Amino acid sequence: MTPGPLTDSGPGRLRPFQREDLPEVVALRRQAFRYSERKRTERLVAYLERIFYDHPWADPELPALVYEDERGRVAGFLGVIPRPLLFQGAPIRAAVATQLMVAPESRGLVGRRLFRAFLAGPQDLSLSDTANDAARLLWASLGGSVSVTHSLTWTRALRPYRHYASRASSGGPARRLAWLAARPLLSVADVCAARIGGPFRQQMPPGATEHLDPAVMAATLPRLVGPRALRPLYEDGSLGWLLEQAADKRQFGELRQRLVRGPRGEVAGWFLYYCDGGGVGQVLQVAAARSGQALVLRHLFYDAWREGLAAVAGRVEPALAAELGAQRCRFERTGPWMLIHSQRTEIMHAIVCGAAFVSRLEGEWWLSF
Protein backbone atom coordinates (compact mmCIF):
# COMPACT_ATOMS: atom_id res chain seq x y z
CA MET A 1 0.00 0.00 0.00
CA THR A 2 1.32 3.42 -0.89
CA PRO A 3 0.15 6.45 1.05
CA GLY A 4 -1.79 8.89 -1.06
CA PRO A 5 -2.67 12.46 -0.24
CA LEU A 6 -3.40 12.90 3.45
CA THR A 7 -7.03 12.14 4.19
CA ASP A 8 -6.73 11.52 7.87
CA SER A 9 -9.79 10.42 9.77
CA GLY A 10 -10.51 10.57 13.46
CA PRO A 11 -10.84 10.13 16.26
CA GLY A 12 -8.63 13.02 17.36
CA ARG A 13 -6.54 14.84 14.81
CA LEU A 14 -3.03 15.17 13.44
CA ARG A 15 -1.47 18.60 13.28
CA PRO A 16 1.96 20.24 13.06
CA PHE A 17 4.04 20.23 16.22
CA GLN A 18 4.18 23.62 17.98
CA ARG A 19 6.56 24.98 20.59
CA GLU A 20 3.73 24.99 23.14
CA ASP A 21 3.55 21.20 22.77
CA LEU A 22 7.08 20.71 24.12
CA PRO A 23 6.20 19.88 27.76
CA GLU A 24 3.51 17.40 26.69
CA VAL A 25 5.80 15.76 24.12
CA VAL A 26 8.53 15.38 26.73
CA ALA A 27 6.04 13.84 29.16
CA LEU A 28 4.94 11.46 26.41
CA ARG A 29 8.55 10.55 25.70
CA ARG A 30 9.15 9.72 29.34
CA GLN A 31 6.21 7.30 29.06
CA ALA A 32 7.27 5.78 25.76
CA PHE A 33 11.05 5.40 26.13
CA ARG A 34 13.03 4.22 29.10
CA TYR A 35 16.41 5.51 27.93
CA SER A 36 17.23 9.19 27.79
CA GLU A 37 20.55 11.02 27.77
CA ARG A 38 18.81 13.96 29.39
CA LYS A 39 17.42 13.03 32.78
CA ARG A 40 16.26 16.53 33.73
CA THR A 41 13.01 17.52 32.06
CA GLU A 42 14.06 21.10 31.28
CA ARG A 43 17.15 19.81 29.47
CA LEU A 44 15.09 17.45 27.34
CA VAL A 45 12.62 20.25 26.56
CA ALA A 46 15.49 22.50 25.48
CA TYR A 47 16.98 19.70 23.35
CA LEU A 48 13.72 18.99 21.53
CA GLU A 49 13.28 22.68 20.86
CA ARG A 50 16.80 22.92 19.46
CA ILE A 51 16.44 19.83 17.26
CA PHE A 52 12.96 20.46 15.91
CA TYR A 53 12.85 24.26 15.83
CA ASP A 54 16.29 25.82 15.98
CA HIS A 55 18.01 23.71 13.34
CA PRO A 56 19.47 25.16 10.14
CA TRP A 57 17.06 23.46 7.74
CA ALA A 58 13.73 25.00 8.75
CA ASP A 59 11.00 24.08 6.29
CA PRO A 60 7.40 24.93 7.20
CA GLU A 61 6.20 22.22 4.82
CA LEU A 62 8.03 19.52 6.78
CA PRO A 63 6.98 19.95 10.41
CA ALA A 64 7.14 17.36 13.13
CA LEU A 65 3.66 15.96 13.74
CA VAL A 66 1.57 15.52 16.84
CA TYR A 67 -1.57 13.52 17.41
CA GLU A 68 -4.11 15.30 19.57
CA ASP A 69 -6.69 12.97 21.06
CA GLU A 70 -10.39 13.72 21.41
CA ARG A 71 -9.76 15.47 24.72
CA GLY A 72 -7.15 17.76 23.18
CA ARG A 73 -4.15 16.04 24.78
CA VAL A 74 -0.95 15.32 22.87
CA ALA A 75 -1.04 11.52 22.66
CA GLY A 76 1.27 10.90 19.71
CA PHE A 77 4.36 12.42 18.14
CA LEU A 78 6.60 11.92 15.14
CA GLY A 79 9.71 14.05 14.90
CA VAL A 80 10.67 15.25 11.43
CA ILE A 81 14.00 16.80 10.49
CA PRO A 82 14.34 18.23 6.98
CA ARG A 83 17.71 17.65 5.31
CA PRO A 84 18.86 19.11 2.01
CA LEU A 85 20.56 16.57 -0.28
CA LEU A 86 21.89 16.70 -3.80
CA PHE A 87 20.67 14.15 -6.30
CA GLN A 88 22.44 14.11 -9.65
CA GLY A 89 23.59 17.64 -8.94
CA ALA A 90 20.14 19.06 -8.15
CA PRO A 91 18.89 19.89 -4.65
CA ILE A 92 16.24 17.61 -3.22
CA ARG A 93 14.45 17.56 0.11
CA ALA A 94 14.87 14.66 2.46
CA ALA A 95 12.90 14.29 5.67
CA VAL A 96 14.17 12.19 8.55
CA ALA A 97 11.55 10.61 10.79
CA THR A 98 12.48 10.06 14.41
CA GLN A 99 11.03 9.46 17.86
CA LEU A 100 7.70 7.92 16.90
CA MET A 101 5.74 7.68 20.13
CA VAL A 102 2.12 7.04 21.04
CA ALA A 103 0.43 7.11 24.44
CA PRO A 104 -0.63 3.60 25.56
CA GLU A 105 -4.32 4.50 25.50
CA SER A 106 -4.06 5.63 21.86
CA ARG A 107 -2.14 2.69 20.44
CA GLY A 108 -3.61 0.95 17.44
CA LEU A 109 -3.88 3.28 14.49
CA VAL A 110 -2.21 6.47 15.68
CA GLY A 111 1.34 5.37 14.83
CA ARG A 112 0.14 4.38 11.40
CA ARG A 113 -1.64 7.71 10.92
CA LEU A 114 1.50 9.61 11.91
CA PHE A 115 3.73 7.59 9.56
CA ARG A 116 1.19 7.84 6.78
CA ALA A 117 0.93 11.62 7.10
CA PHE A 118 4.71 11.85 7.14
CA LEU A 119 5.19 9.67 4.05
CA ALA A 120 2.56 11.66 2.18
CA GLY A 121 4.57 14.86 2.71
CA PRO A 122 6.22 16.90 -0.03
CA GLN A 123 9.75 15.57 0.55
CA ASP A 124 11.60 13.73 -2.22
CA LEU A 125 13.02 11.17 0.18
CA SER A 126 11.87 9.91 3.58
CA LEU A 127 14.25 8.04 5.80
CA SER A 128 14.73 6.74 9.28
CA ASP A 129 17.85 4.88 10.39
CA THR A 130 17.35 3.76 13.95
CA ALA A 131 14.09 1.93 13.41
CA ASN A 132 13.08 -1.11 15.45
CA ASP A 133 11.15 -4.09 14.09
CA ALA A 134 7.75 -2.57 14.84
CA ALA A 135 8.60 0.63 12.95
CA ARG A 136 9.99 -1.43 10.07
CA LEU A 137 6.77 -3.44 9.73
CA LEU A 138 4.64 -0.31 9.95
CA TRP A 139 6.78 1.51 7.39
CA ALA A 140 6.73 -1.43 4.99
CA SER A 141 2.96 -1.80 5.30
CA LEU A 142 2.66 1.80 4.08
CA GLY A 143 4.74 1.18 0.97
CA GLY A 144 8.15 2.06 2.37
CA SER A 145 11.28 -0.04 1.92
CA VAL A 146 14.18 -1.26 3.98
CA SER A 147 17.72 -0.66 2.80
CA VAL A 148 19.05 -3.99 3.95
CA THR A 149 22.70 -3.15 3.27
CA HIS A 150 22.45 0.02 5.35
CA SER A 151 20.87 -2.09 8.08
CA LEU A 152 24.03 -4.18 8.46
CA THR A 153 26.81 -3.28 10.85
CA TRP A 154 30.52 -3.98 10.61
CA THR A 155 32.98 -4.52 13.43
CA ARG A 156 36.75 -4.51 13.28
CA ALA A 157 38.47 -6.07 16.29
CA LEU A 158 41.57 -4.12 17.36
CA ARG A 159 42.34 -5.93 20.61
CA PRO A 160 40.84 -9.26 19.64
CA TYR A 161 41.30 -11.15 22.90
CA ARG A 162 39.71 -8.45 24.99
CA HIS A 163 36.99 -7.80 22.43
CA TYR A 164 35.86 -11.39 21.89
CA ALA A 165 36.16 -12.21 25.58
CA SER A 166 34.03 -9.16 26.35
CA ARG A 167 31.36 -10.37 23.92
CA ALA A 168 31.41 -13.80 25.49
CA SER A 169 31.10 -12.30 28.99
CA SER A 170 27.59 -11.05 28.40
CA GLY A 171 26.06 -14.39 29.44
CA GLY A 172 25.72 -13.66 33.17
CA PRO A 173 27.52 -12.58 36.35
CA ALA A 174 29.85 -15.61 36.44
CA ARG A 175 31.05 -15.03 32.90
CA ARG A 176 31.42 -11.33 33.63
CA LEU A 177 33.52 -12.07 36.70
CA ALA A 178 35.70 -14.48 34.75
CA TRP A 179 36.21 -11.83 32.08
CA LEU A 180 37.23 -9.22 34.65
CA ALA A 181 39.67 -11.64 36.24
CA ALA A 182 41.17 -12.51 32.87
CA ARG A 183 41.56 -8.92 31.66
CA PRO A 184 45.28 -8.57 32.53
CA LEU A 185 46.10 -11.77 30.63
CA LEU A 186 43.93 -10.71 27.70
CA SER A 187 45.75 -7.39 27.59
CA VAL A 188 49.10 -9.13 27.37
CA ALA A 189 47.78 -11.34 24.56
CA ASP A 190 46.53 -8.23 22.73
CA VAL A 191 49.92 -6.52 23.07
CA CYS A 192 51.51 -9.58 21.46
CA ALA A 193 48.88 -9.63 18.69
CA ALA A 194 49.61 -5.98 17.89
CA ARG A 195 53.37 -6.63 17.60
CA ILE A 196 53.61 -9.89 15.72
CA GLY A 197 52.58 -10.22 12.09
CA GLY A 198 48.96 -10.89 11.20
CA PRO A 199 45.67 -9.08 10.91
CA PHE A 200 45.90 -7.43 14.33
CA ARG A 201 49.39 -5.98 13.91
CA GLN A 202 49.25 -2.23 14.45
CA GLN A 203 51.55 0.11 12.57
CA MET A 204 51.28 3.79 11.83
CA PRO A 205 49.92 4.01 8.26
CA PRO A 206 51.54 6.35 5.74
CA GLY A 207 50.37 9.94 5.86
CA ALA A 208 48.97 11.68 8.92
CA THR A 209 45.77 12.77 10.62
CA GLU A 210 44.73 16.12 12.05
CA HIS A 211 41.61 17.66 13.56
CA LEU A 212 38.78 17.76 11.05
CA ASP A 213 37.25 21.16 10.48
CA PRO A 214 33.64 21.44 9.22
CA ALA A 215 34.68 23.98 6.59
CA VAL A 216 37.20 21.51 5.16
CA MET A 217 34.57 18.77 5.19
CA ALA A 218 32.08 20.92 3.33
CA ALA A 219 34.63 22.01 0.76
CA THR A 220 36.10 18.55 0.19
CA LEU A 221 33.07 16.26 0.21
CA PRO A 222 32.02 17.00 -3.41
CA ARG A 223 35.43 15.83 -4.63
CA LEU A 224 35.53 12.73 -2.43
CA VAL A 225 32.06 11.41 -3.24
CA GLY A 226 31.56 13.31 -6.49
CA PRO A 227 30.69 10.34 -8.69
CA ARG A 228 27.87 9.25 -6.40
CA ALA A 229 24.38 10.29 -7.42
CA LEU A 230 23.11 11.20 -3.95
CA ARG A 231 24.98 13.06 -1.24
CA PRO A 232 24.34 15.50 1.60
CA LEU A 233 24.57 19.22 1.01
CA TYR A 234 27.12 20.42 3.55
CA GLU A 235 27.94 23.62 1.68
CA ASP A 236 24.98 25.47 3.22
CA GLY A 237 26.85 26.23 6.45
CA SER A 238 24.85 23.73 8.49
CA LEU A 239 27.68 21.29 9.12
CA GLY A 240 29.13 23.16 12.10
CA TRP A 241 25.76 23.00 13.86
CA LEU A 242 25.32 19.35 12.95
CA LEU A 243 28.72 18.37 14.32
CA GLU A 244 28.05 20.32 17.53
CA GLN A 245 24.89 18.26 18.03
CA ALA A 246 26.73 15.05 17.22
CA ALA A 247 29.41 15.93 19.77
CA ASP A 248 26.65 16.45 22.32
CA LYS A 249 25.78 12.75 22.13
CA ARG A 250 27.46 10.98 25.05
CA GLN A 251 26.03 7.50 24.84
CA PHE A 252 29.13 6.14 23.09
CA GLY A 253 31.78 8.49 24.47
CA GLU A 254 33.60 11.48 23.01
CA LEU A 255 33.35 12.32 19.32
CA ARG A 256 36.68 12.17 17.51
CA GLN A 257 36.84 13.83 14.12
CA ARG A 258 40.04 13.36 12.11
CA LEU A 259 41.09 14.41 8.65
CA VAL A 260 43.40 11.93 6.87
CA ARG A 261 46.19 13.17 4.63
CA GLY A 262 48.17 10.93 2.34
CA PRO A 263 51.99 10.79 2.16
CA ARG A 264 52.13 13.86 -0.09
CA GLY A 265 49.83 15.89 2.15
CA GLU A 266 46.75 15.51 -0.02
CA VAL A 267 43.36 15.03 1.67
CA ALA A 268 42.47 11.34 1.44
CA GLY A 269 39.27 11.55 3.50
CA TRP A 270 38.17 11.57 7.12
CA PHE A 271 36.54 9.63 9.87
CA LEU A 272 34.33 10.54 12.81
CA TYR A 273 33.72 8.11 15.62
CA TYR A 274 32.71 7.96 19.25
CA CYS A 275 35.40 6.78 21.62
CA ASP A 276 34.59 5.58 25.12
CA GLY A 277 38.20 4.80 25.94
CA GLY A 278 38.09 1.04 26.09
CA GLY A 279 35.12 -0.67 24.49
CA VAL A 280 33.77 -0.51 20.96
CA GLY A 281 34.04 2.80 19.12
CA GLN A 282 30.99 3.71 17.04
CA VAL A 283 31.69 5.25 13.66
CA LEU A 284 29.52 8.17 12.61
CA GLN A 285 31.00 8.72 9.17
CA VAL A 286 33.86 7.62 6.95
CA ALA A 287 34.40 9.60 3.77
CA ALA A 288 36.99 8.77 1.14
CA ALA A 289 37.39 8.65 -2.59
CA ARG A 290 37.63 5.07 -3.83
CA SER A 291 41.42 5.31 -4.10
CA GLY A 292 41.70 6.54 -0.51
CA GLN A 293 39.36 4.11 1.23
CA ALA A 294 42.07 1.69 2.34
CA LEU A 295 44.26 4.45 3.77
CA VAL A 296 41.40 6.18 5.62
CA LEU A 297 40.22 2.91 7.16
CA ARG A 298 43.75 2.01 8.23
CA HIS A 299 44.09 5.39 9.93
CA LEU A 300 40.72 4.93 11.60
CA PHE A 301 41.70 1.54 12.99
CA TYR A 302 45.11 2.80 14.09
CA ASP A 303 43.62 5.88 15.76
CA ALA A 304 41.01 3.80 17.57
CA TRP A 305 43.68 1.35 18.70
CA ARG A 306 45.83 4.22 20.00
CA GLU A 307 42.79 5.47 21.91
CA GLY A 308 42.61 2.12 23.69
CA LEU A 309 39.51 0.70 22.02
CA ALA A 310 38.98 -3.04 21.78
CA ALA A 311 37.10 -2.70 18.49
CA VAL A 312 35.48 -0.19 16.21
CA ALA A 313 32.09 -0.62 14.56
CA GLY A 314 29.87 1.18 12.11
CA ARG A 315 26.99 0.93 9.70
CA VAL A 316 27.71 -0.60 6.32
CA GLU A 317 27.84 1.92 3.50
CA PRO A 318 27.60 -0.06 0.24
CA ALA A 319 30.42 1.88 -1.44
CA LEU A 320 32.75 1.02 1.43
CA ALA A 321 31.72 -2.62 1.86
CA ALA A 322 34.43 -4.17 -0.32
CA GLU A 323 37.24 -2.38 1.50
CA LEU A 324 35.71 -3.13 4.91
CA GLY A 325 35.70 -6.81 3.96
CA ALA A 326 39.28 -6.61 2.71
CA GLN A 327 40.33 -5.13 6.05
CA ARG A 328 38.83 -8.07 7.95
CA CYS A 329 35.70 -6.44 9.25
CA ARG A 330 32.93 -8.72 10.42
CA PHE A 331 29.41 -8.02 9.14
CA GLU A 332 26.26 -8.56 11.21
CA ARG A 333 22.55 -7.87 11.08
CA THR A 334 21.76 -7.02 14.65
CA GLY A 335 21.15 -3.29 14.99
CA PRO A 336 18.40 -0.94 13.93
CA TRP A 337 16.92 -0.80 10.42
CA MET A 338 17.32 1.89 7.83
CA LEU A 339 13.97 2.70 6.27
CA ILE A 340 13.59 4.61 3.02
CA HIS A 341 10.71 5.81 0.89
CA SER A 342 10.50 7.89 -2.25
CA GLN A 343 8.08 8.18 -5.13
CA ARG A 344 11.15 8.64 -7.32
CA THR A 345 12.46 5.18 -8.07
CA GLU A 346 15.81 6.54 -9.25
CA ILE A 347 16.49 7.90 -5.74
CA MET A 348 15.59 4.56 -4.15
CA HIS A 349 17.78 2.80 -6.70
CA ALA A 350 20.73 5.09 -5.90
CA ILE A 351 20.52 4.26 -2.19
CA VAL A 352 20.05 0.53 -2.55
CA CYS A 353 22.72 0.15 -5.25
CA GLY A 354 25.44 2.06 -3.43
CA ALA A 355 25.34 5.22 -5.53
CA ALA A 356 24.55 7.32 -2.46
CA PHE A 357 26.62 8.76 0.34
CA VAL A 358 24.22 8.53 3.25
CA SER A 359 26.04 8.07 6.54
CA ARG A 360 24.81 7.98 10.11
CA LEU A 361 25.23 11.76 10.06
CA GLU A 362 22.46 12.05 7.49
CA GLY A 363 19.85 10.07 9.41
CA GLU A 364 18.79 10.26 13.05
CA TRP A 365 21.67 8.29 14.54
CA TRP A 366 23.50 11.42 15.76
CA LEU A 367 20.53 12.54 17.82
CA SER A 368 20.65 12.15 21.60
CA PHE A 369 17.28 12.50 23.26
Next chain:
Amino acid sequence: MDQQTTGPAQSEIVDRARAYVRENFLYMRPDWTLGDEDPLLGSGVIDSIGVIELVEFLQGAFRLAIAEEEITEQNLGTLAAIGRFVHQKCHANGSGGSVRPRQVA
Protein backbone atom coordinates in the same frame (compact mmCIF):
# COMPACT_ATOMS: atom_id res chain seq x y z
CA MET B 1 -29.78 -14.66 0.44
CA ASP B 2 -27.56 -17.57 -0.47
CA GLN B 3 -24.31 -17.27 1.45
CA GLN B 4 -22.44 -19.24 -1.23
CA THR B 5 -23.12 -16.54 -3.81
CA THR B 6 -23.37 -13.33 -1.82
CA GLY B 7 -20.62 -13.61 0.77
CA PRO B 8 -20.49 -14.42 4.45
CA ALA B 9 -23.10 -13.20 6.87
CA GLN B 10 -22.13 -10.33 9.14
CA SER B 11 -22.38 -12.56 12.19
CA GLU B 12 -19.98 -15.06 10.64
CA ILE B 13 -17.47 -12.28 9.93
CA VAL B 14 -17.71 -11.10 13.54
CA ASP B 15 -17.28 -14.62 14.88
CA ARG B 16 -14.26 -15.33 12.72
CA ALA B 17 -12.67 -11.96 13.53
CA ARG B 18 -13.29 -12.62 17.23
CA ALA B 19 -11.65 -16.04 16.97
CA TYR B 20 -8.68 -14.50 15.17
CA VAL B 21 -8.25 -11.72 17.71
CA ARG B 22 -8.56 -14.17 20.62
CA GLU B 23 -6.09 -16.59 19.10
CA ASN B 24 -3.51 -14.01 18.08
CA PHE B 25 -3.77 -11.10 20.48
CA LEU B 26 -5.46 -12.42 23.61
CA TYR B 27 -3.92 -15.87 23.94
CA MET B 28 -2.19 -14.77 27.14
CA ARG B 29 -5.44 -13.29 28.49
CA PRO B 30 -8.10 -15.98 28.03
CA ASP B 31 -10.43 -14.32 30.55
CA TRP B 32 -10.62 -11.06 28.59
CA THR B 33 -14.23 -10.31 27.72
CA LEU B 34 -14.46 -9.30 24.07
CA GLY B 35 -17.89 -7.99 23.16
CA ASP B 36 -18.92 -6.91 19.70
CA GLU B 37 -18.75 -3.23 20.62
CA ASP B 38 -15.65 -3.36 22.83
CA PRO B 39 -12.83 -1.21 21.47
CA LEU B 40 -9.97 -3.19 19.94
CA LEU B 41 -7.64 -0.22 19.47
CA GLY B 42 -6.22 1.80 22.33
CA SER B 43 -7.48 -0.75 24.81
CA GLY B 44 -4.38 -2.88 24.76
CA VAL B 45 -5.90 -5.58 22.54
CA ILE B 46 -4.39 -4.61 19.17
CA ASP B 47 -1.38 -2.34 18.64
CA SER B 48 -0.10 -0.82 15.40
CA ILE B 49 1.56 -4.05 14.26
CA GLY B 50 -1.56 -5.97 15.22
CA VAL B 51 -3.53 -3.75 12.85
CA ILE B 52 -1.27 -4.80 9.97
CA GLU B 53 -1.81 -8.45 10.88
CA LEU B 54 -5.57 -7.98 11.26
CA VAL B 55 -5.81 -6.33 7.84
CA GLU B 56 -3.81 -9.19 6.29
CA PHE B 57 -6.11 -11.69 7.96
CA LEU B 58 -9.27 -9.98 6.74
CA GLN B 59 -7.90 -9.68 3.19
CA GLY B 60 -6.94 -13.33 3.09
CA ALA B 61 -9.90 -14.81 4.92
CA PHE B 62 -12.58 -12.88 3.05
CA ARG B 63 -10.75 -12.43 -0.25
CA LEU B 64 -10.98 -8.68 -0.44
CA ALA B 65 -8.58 -5.78 -0.85
CA ILE B 66 -8.51 -3.16 1.87
CA ALA B 67 -7.29 0.26 0.74
CA GLU B 68 -5.06 2.36 2.95
CA GLU B 69 -7.77 4.97 3.49
CA GLU B 70 -10.10 2.23 4.73
CA ILE B 71 -7.80 1.38 7.62
CA THR B 72 -9.63 3.53 10.12
CA GLU B 73 -11.04 3.19 13.59
CA GLN B 74 -14.52 3.45 12.09
CA ASN B 75 -13.93 0.26 10.08
CA LEU B 76 -11.66 -1.69 12.40
CA GLY B 77 -12.27 -0.25 15.85
CA THR B 78 -14.58 -3.01 17.13
CA LEU B 79 -15.66 -6.49 16.07
CA ALA B 80 -19.05 -5.08 15.09
CA ALA B 81 -17.37 -2.41 12.95
CA ILE B 82 -15.27 -5.08 11.26
CA GLY B 83 -18.41 -7.11 10.62
CA ARG B 84 -20.19 -4.16 9.01
CA PHE B 85 -17.16 -3.08 7.00
CA VAL B 86 -16.25 -6.51 5.64
CA HIS B 87 -19.87 -7.39 4.97
CA GLN B 88 -20.33 -4.18 3.02
CA LYS B 89 -17.10 -4.77 1.06
CA CYS B 90 -18.04 -8.34 0.20
CA HIS B 91 -21.44 -7.32 -1.01
CA ALA B 92 -20.20 -4.24 -2.84
CA ASN B 93 -17.70 -6.09 -5.02
CA GLY B 94 -18.93 -9.63 -4.66
CA SER B 95 -15.39 -10.76 -3.99
CA GLY B 96 -16.31 -12.83 -1.01
CA GLY B 97 -19.34 -14.41 -2.60
CA SER B 98 -18.19 -16.92 -5.11
CA VAL B 99 -15.71 -18.76 -2.94
CA ARG B 100 -16.22 -19.87 0.59
CA PRO B 101 -13.80 -18.03 2.88
CA ARG B 102 -10.71 -19.85 4.10
CA GLN B 103 -10.68 -21.30 7.57
CA VAL B 104 -8.90 -19.40 10.30
CA ALA B 105 -5.47 -20.90 10.76
